Amino acid sequence: xxxxxxxxxxxxxxxxxxxxxxxxxxxxxxxxxxxxxxxxxxxxxxxxxxxxxxxxxxxxxxxxxxxxxxxxxxxxxxxxxxxxxxxxxxxxxxxxxxxxxxxxxxxxxxxxxxxxxxxxxxxxxxxxxxxxxxxxxxxxxxxxxxxxxxxxxxxxxxxxxxxxxxxxxxxxxxxxxxxxxxxxxxxxxxxxxxxxxxxxxxxxxxxxxxxxxxxxxxxxxxxxxxxxxxxxxxxxxxxxxxxxxxxxxxxxxxxxxxxxxxxxxxxx
Amino acid sequence: xxxxxxxxxxxxxxxxxxxxxxxxxxxxxxxxxxxxxxxxxxxxxxxxxxxxxxxxxxxxxxxxxxxxxxxxxxxxxxxxxxxxxxxxxxxxxxxxxxxxxxxxxxxxxxxxxxxxxxxxxxxxxxxxxxxxxxxxxxxxxxxxxxxxxxxxxxxx
Numbered sequence: 185x186x187x188x189x190x191x192x193x194x195x196x197x198x199x200x201x202x203x204x205x206x207x208x209x210x211x212x213x214x215x216x217x218x219x220x221x222x223x224x225x226x227x228x229x230x231x232x233x234x235x236x237x238x239x240x241x242x243x244x245x246x247x248x249x250x251x252x253x254x255x256x257x258x259x260x261x262x263x264x265x266x267x268x269x270x271x272x273x274x275x276x277x278x279x280x281x282x283x284x285x286x287x288x289x290x291x292x293x294x295x296x297x298x299x300x301x302x303x304x305x306x307x308x309x310x311x312x313x314x315x316x317x318x319x320x321x322x323x324x325x326x327x328x329x330x331x332x333x334x335x336x337x338x339x340x341x342x343x344x345x346x347x348x349x350x351x352x353x354x355x356x357x358x359x360x361x362x363x364x365x366x367x368x369x370x371x372x373x374x375x376x377x378x379x380x381x382x383x384x385x386x387x388x389x390x391x392x393x394x395x396x397x398x399x400x401x402x403x404x405x406x407x408x409x410x411x412x413x414x415x416x417x418x419x420x421x422x423x424x425x426x427x428x429x430x431x432x433x434x435x436x437x438x439x440x441x442x443x444x445x446x447x448x449x450x451x452x
Numbered sequence: 453x454x455x456x457x458x459x460x461x462x463x464x465x466x467x468x469x470x471x472x473x474x475x476x477x478x479x480x481x482x483x484x485x486x487x488x489x490x491x492x493x494x495x496x497x498x499x500x501x502x503x504x505x506x507x508x509x510x511x512x513x514x515x516x517x518x519x520x521x522x523x524x525x526x527x528x529x530x531x532x533x534x535x536x537x538x539x540x541x542x543x544x545x546x547x548x549x550x551x552x553x554x555x556x557x558x559x560x561x562x563x564x565x566x567x568x569x570x571x572x573x574x575x576x577x578x579x580x581x582x583x584x585x586x587x588x589x590x591x592x593x594x595x596x597x598x599x600x601x602x603x604x605x606x607x608x
Contacts, residue, residue, distance in 0.1 A: 208457055217458040224462060228469050232477060239480045244487035251481075258481055278478035282470045318462075323455060327462030331470075 197399050200298050202313040203321065217321055219311070224318035227289040235285070257281070264439060269446040276445045279335070280438045283328065288434035290318040291391055294426060298398060319433075320392040322384070329384035332441050336379075339448035348451065383440050390433045394426055577608040 191199070203217040238254045247255060261281045262273065269276050293301075293316045305314035318324045340349045353372045354365045401422060405415030581601055588597075 212454060213456055215456045215458075216461060217456065220458055221461050221465070225465055228465060232469055232472055235473075235477045239477050242481050242484040244484045244491065247488075255481065255485060258478070258485070262482075274478075275474055277482075278474035279470055281478065282466075282473040286466070286469060321458065323458035324462050326455060327459045328466055330459070331463045331466050 193403055196403060197396070199313065200302065200395070200399055201315065201320075203315050204311055204313045217315075217323060219305075219314045219316070220318045220321040220324055223293065223316055224286075224290055224324060227293070227318070228286050231285045231289045232282075257285075261438065265442045268439070268442045269449070271449055276442060279445070280442050283332075283441050284434050284438040287319060287328070287387065287437045288431065290324065291387075291430040291434055293317040294320075294391060294394055294398075294430060295423070298395065299402065317391060317395060319387055320395050322388050325384035325388040326380070328387075328437070329380040332383065332444055333376075333380040336444045336448045339445065343449050344451055352451065379444060383437070383444075387433050387437050390429055394422075394429055397422055398426075573608060577605045580608060581605055 204219040205215045206218050208214045208216050235254060238250050242251055242254075258281065261284055262277050265273055265277045265280050296316060298316070301316045302314065305311045305316070315321065340352075344352065351360075354360075354368050356368060357371065358364045358368050398419060401415045401419040403415075404411045405419065406412075407415075581604065584601070584604075
């Protein structure tokens with residue numbers, strides 16, 4: 185990894201968890217995480233480009249294997265959404281598909297061994313500190329969760345109207361008595377704040393923690409033969425378990441998106 | 453763990469992907485799936501229709517066969533009846549013919565008999581007249597008693 189000799193564990197982990205940044209203006213807010221942004225963009229272009237390529241040649245007749253695979257994915261997502269969301273799924277299902285595919289691909293970057301990726305980006309691309317997993321950057325998960333949140337509020341207003349939504353904010357869940365308005369509102373406020381927080385932090389935490397555990401295992405693996413054996417074996421099991429986490433977190437993120445959309449469309 | 457402009461960039465990317473997916477990826481494939489489902493449903497309906505029409509045809513064919521069979525039986529029955537009728541008629545006409553022949557023969561025979569009787573009567577009369585002539589030759593003049601003789605002849 186480094187030419188300047190041994191790294192301390194802190195430095196090793198710090199290396200892997202530092203983003204490649206460029207500054208777009210004054211202040212810390214205007215720092216763009218180039219690695220997160222470009223990796224996510226690339227994965228999205230690959231994933232949705234692949235889907236577009238298949239879909240463009242889609243036939244209503246006998247589908248080939250590629251089309252059957254994509255149809256399976258579509259049917260899976262649509263079935264999940266159907267179970268939660270009652271109404272026209274013309275927007276919600278593609279939204280859920282986008283979330284699932286994109287989050288899955290971003291999570292799946294975790295499958296690549298961190299040090300190999302770092303070696304590639306460092307030496308082949310000349311990029312120091314390239315973090316390859318976009319979903320282990322809280323900016324990504326917050327961006328997704330807040331986008332869903334904005335869509336949720338948009339559909340709340342669209343479906344129920346400003347009045348209907350305000351009524352819901354103040355008159356549910358406890359009742360429409362004027363004395364209860366403040367409690368209703370506080371309750372809803374907590375709910376509206378907790379939704380994007382839990383939505384984004386769940387994904388971020390899982391993927392970030394997964395990365396940290398990999399790094400701890402690799403550090404153990406660097407301590408000698410016994411460490412290599414135990415570190416390697418445990419990392420293998422963790423990697424296998426991680427396959428589940430990667431898919432599961434993408435699935436959970438998609439399901440919550442569908443649930444929030446369904447809540448926005450249902451009046452109380 | 454600090455929120456930066458990256459978040460906004462990611463959100464923009466996300467919306468672009470959502471719109472792309474909702475406009476260009478989701479509809480064509482779901483339309484293709486829907487079209488295929490319709491094709492399959494139509495095919496199944498057509499198969500069901502074909503099956504039903506086959507059943508209907510089989511029923512109709514059975515009906516036709518039964519009808520034809522009963523018609524044939526009817527025709528055979530009629531023919532048998534006609535045959536026995538014809539035999540009966542032939543018998544009757546033969547009997548009539550026989551009777552008629554018999555009657556004609558009888559009439560002829562009677563005619564012959566009466567003719568023979570007539571001839572016989574004439575001969576007997578002639579014989580009686582000639583006998584009487586011989587007896588009366590001396591006493592009776594044939595010319596004068598011709599009327600009488602003829603009357604006798606007619607009575608015989």
